[in-house]
Amino acid sequence: MPDLIAAAAAAGVERMVTIGCGRDQSEQAVALAEAHPEVYAAVGVHPVDAGRGHWRDADVAWLRDLAAHEKVVAIGEAGLDYFHERTAPEDQPRAFRAQGELAADLGMPLVIHTRDAADDTMAILRDLGLRDVVLHCFSIPEYLDEALERGWTISMAGPVTFPKNTALREAATRIPVDRLMVETDAPYLTPVPLRGTRNQPAFVAHTLACVAELRGEDVRELDRATSATAARVFGW
Ligand SMILES: [Zn+2]
Structure with missing residues (x-):
């Protein structure tokens, strides 16, 4: 480690x-x-x-x-x-x-994992009424607009680097930087160009670079902006 x-x-x-x-x-x-x-x-x-x-x-x-x-x-x-x-x-x-x-009681963010369960996940989140939510390893671009309206933060992982994920890649261009973070989800979902190897935290640089390219933004600026988002969300 x-x-x-x-x-x-x-x-x-x-x-x-x-x-x-x-x-x-x-x-x-x-x-x-x-x-x-x-x-x-x-x-x-x-x-x-x-x-x-x-x-x-x-x-x-x-x-x-x-x-x-x-x-x-x-x-x-x-x-x-x-x-x-x-x-x-x-x-x-x-x-x-x-x-x-x-999480609501403690005033802490809730990090959400959702897979093949988008509709039910959204229904429970609406019911909980939380604003301090992180959609980890974002995979539900069909709910991006609602997530942003509700004040949630979107965390992009390796799948955004996979060329076939067109809807996800399009979503990455529409997220305000103050609501955008990047992550690895290591040891899973290794980003392009390292697919086939075991994922690790260092590889988040590839995800960041991909998102910057998709958005047509400078990678160092996006690095600073997503780091600022994480600092606000996680309170460090
Ligand atoms: Zn997960």
């Missing part, structure tokens, strides 16, 4: 958020953030884990405790994933809503 952090720093990545997808991983994320000044943590129960029956309503208690740590900047990933796991489908919305209510 120190190697990955050093490589990220060498690529110009000054700060990064690591994600917990359950209790053990959330605790590991906080420990990593404690050990490295440039690393911050989000804590949550991922919809895939909730869908496997790992969610208990009492989980809100440990989430709340972990979220009090000074390096924890968000709750999540939370949301819905109908692609990966549906052995306990009713637990996904329960976990999602509980984490949304916790």
